[in-house]
Amino acid sequence: MTQTDGFDDLRDLYQEVILDHGRRPRFATRLQAFDATAKGDNPMCGDRVQVWVKFDNDAIGRVGFEARGCAISIASADLMAETVQGRDKTDTRALFEAFRQMARTGSCPACDDALAEPIERLTPLAGVHEYPSRVKCATLPWHALIAALDGAKEASSE
Amino acid sequence: MNVERIRQDFPILTQTIRGKPLVFLDSAASAQKPRAVIDAMVHAMDTQYANIHRGLHWMSERTTEAYESTRDAVAALMNARDRSEIIFTRNSTEALNLMAHSYGRGVMKRGQAVLISGMEHHSNIVPWQLLRDAHGIELRVAPITDSGELDMAAYEALLEDGKVGLVAITHMSNVLGSIVPAERVVRIAHEHGAKVLFDGSQAIVHRKVDVQALDCDFYAWTGHKLYGPTGIGVLWGRRELLERMPPFLGGGDMISSVTYEQSTWAAVPHKFEAGTPAILEGIGLKAAIDYVQAIGYDVMAAHEAALTEHALARLAKVPGLRVLGQAQDRGGVISFALDKAHAHDVATLLDRQGIAVRAGHHCAEPLMHRFNLDSTARASFGIYTTHDEVDALADGLTRVREFFA
Numbered sequence: 001m002t003q004t005d006g007f008d009d010l011r012d013l014y015q016e017v018i019l020d021h022g023r024r025p026r027f028a029t030r031l032q033a034f035d036a037t038a039k040g041d042n043p044m045c046g047d048r049v050q051v052w053v054k055f056d057n058d059a060i061g062r063v064g065f066e067a068r069g070c071a072i073s074i075a076s077a078d079l080m081a082e083t084v085q086g087r088d089k090t091d092t093r094a095l096f097e098a099f100r101q102m103a104r105t106g107s108c109p110a111c112d113d114a115l116a117e118p119i120e121r122l123t124p125l126a127g128v129h130e131y132p133s134r135v136k137c138a139t140l141p142w143h144a145l146i147a148a149l150d151g152a153k154e155a156s157s158e
Numbered sequence: 159m160n161v162e163r164i165r166q167d168f169p170i171l172t173q174t175i176r177g178k179p180l181v182f183l184d185s186a187a188s189a190q191k192p193r194a195v196i197d198a199m200v201h202a203m204d205t206q207y208a209n210i211h212r213g214l215h216w217m218s219e220r221t222t223e224a225y226e227s228t229r230d231a232v233a234a235l236m237n238a239r240d241r242s243e244i245i246f247t248r249n250s251t252e253a254l255n256l257m258a259h260s261y262g263r264g265v266m267k268r269g270q271a272v273l274i275s276g277m278e279h280h281s282n283i284v285p286w287q288l289l290r291d292a293h294g295i296e297l298r299v300a301p302i303t304d305s306g307e308l309d310m311a312a313y314e315a316l317l318e319d320g321k322v323g324l325v326a327i328t329h330m331s332n333v334l335g336s337i338v339p340a341e342r343v344v345r346i347a348h349e350h351g352a353k354v355l356f357d358g359s360q361a362i363v364h365r366k367v368d369v370q371a372l373d374c375d376f377y378a379w380t381g382h383k384l385y386g387p388t389g390i391g392v393l394w395g396r397r398e399l400l401e402r403m404p405p406f407l408g409g410g411d412m413i414s415s416v417t418y419e420q421s422t423w424a425a426v427p428h429k430f431e432a433g434t435p436a437i438l439e440g441i442g443l444k445a446a447i448d449y450v451q452a453i454g455y456d457v458m459a460a461h462e463a464a465l466t467e468h469a470l471a472r473l474a475k476v477p478g479l480r481v482l483g484q485a486q487d488r489g490g491v492i493s494f495a496l497d498k499a500h501a502h503d504v505a506t507l508l509d510r511q512g513i514a515v516r517a518g519h520h521c522a523e524p525l526m527h528r529f530n531l532d533s534t535a536r537a538s539f540g541i542y543t544t545h546d547e548v549d550a551l552a553d554g555l556t557r558v559r560e561f562f563a
Contacts (some may be wrong), residue, residue: 046532
């Protein structure tokens with residue numbers, strides 16, 4: 001990652017990992033075989049996401065998504081799909097709460113050791129806390145995922 | 159016009175954002191306030207503040223005078239025949255809702271239609287949907303062309319059957335900047351027996367509005383876009399029509415007498431002004447109107463035309479940028495989309511460079527869909543906007559495009 005290309009003022013929020021996952025998401029696909037699916041909708045800005053989940057016993061086997069929105073929402077959906085793979089539902093919910101706190105405040109002091117590794121992977125998104133109106137961009141795919149785990153069709157708004 | 163001189167009247171413009179000079183290009187959402195407006199409101203609170211229209215004491219009399227002098231200033235600004243034709247509301251939205259309620263339910267008949275255009279703000283769509291659903295009024299939409307102008311042939315065709323009782327239409331689009339040919343719109347509507355209400359929220363900032371020359375029937379606008387405070391808006395209407403309309407909100411100030419059996423209404427405009435109004439905001443609005451009048455609409459319009467021409471030329475050179483709408487007659491509001499970046503990312507990355515623009519659907523979702531977009535970024539200009547700021551926008555957008563490439 002070059003830090004001397006003249007974009008330093010732009011990069012604190014849009015780190016390379018966000019640009020990369022925003023441009024070339026790995027999990028942006030509709031799963032053909034899935035156990036749960038839910039949509040998330042942010043009427044304030046028009047962002048939309050749908051998440052599909054395939055379970056592997058108690059754990060999340062695979063997550064796929066389709067999203068229409070900004071780079072932050074797409075990167076967040078992609079990092080989420082990557083990070084929750086192999087985690088059980090309880091872990092995933094705990095990770096969502098930790099991520100939500102990080103998106104709102106910039107850090108997660110309460111995150112224990114079990115969450116340290118996955119939260120580290122999501123840390124590039126922590127910069128959104130400076131922009132309260134953009135926090136929802138990062139958390140919308142998570143709301144859709146949790147709704148799918150709950151058996152709901154739509155994520156309820158924050 | 160000496161822009162540097164004008165900028166000195168706006169204390170906020172000396173701010174830096176993230177260490178960079180503030181480039182404020184979001185005046186169409188709400189304009190910044192000159193010192194004169196700020197001082198007028200503070201002075202009223204410092205020296206004479208009291209409730210109006212009821213006290214017999216010195217303070218109330220002075221404050222009533224100050225507040226009511228705003229009505230005279232608005233009447234002069236719009237060239238109304240009579241000051242009683244000026245109704246104060248909270249904002250344009252409330253003025254339009256007043257119209258849907260008092261004119262829509264009180265004067266229009268079931269089976270009649272309201273005609274809006276394809277480039278309305280939600281505030282000039284939703285009140286008419288509520289009226290349609292509650293009162294059996296049809297809602298018609300006159301389409302716009304690909305260049306973002308009102309389709310005049312389609313507009314006239316929708317009036318042909320004579321069912322349209324009211325045309326409720328923007329005078330200037332908050333997204334495209336397009337200015338509608340207001341005199342023609344009115345003439346055609348009147349030929350088919352329809353009254354005309356303009357949503358002038360944007361237009362009054364950019365053009366001299368003379369309601370007698372326009373020959374329209376109602377005109378709504380809001381103070382905070384015209385360099386005045388939030389919380390005060392205006393509905394102008396022809397007196398004979400206002401007198402036929404029932405009240406909107408009930409309460410104090412709007413009555414002539416009240417018994418438990420029945421109440422009678424105050425004369426216009428007070429019939430439509432229930433409750434303690436936005437007194438300080440009204441006083442601030444007078445200062446804003448005086449400020450604008452002192453500069454003059456001709457001067458403001460020329461400044462804005464030069465800025466808009468410069469901006470369109472600069473934006474045309476930003477790779478991958480598409481401007482929405484190419485209306486011949488337009489004001490200083492420009493919406494655009496970048497091919498590589500979502501509008502929200504564009505707005506945030508401009509903000510990192512100290513440049514404030516709006517991004518989203520601009521409260522005009524149907525218009526966004528008309529152009530197959532969910533959202534755009536929008537730059538809008540005020541009397542304090544400089545050519546250098548337009549250059550900063552174009553340079554900033556070029557950087558954003560490179561950053562996302």
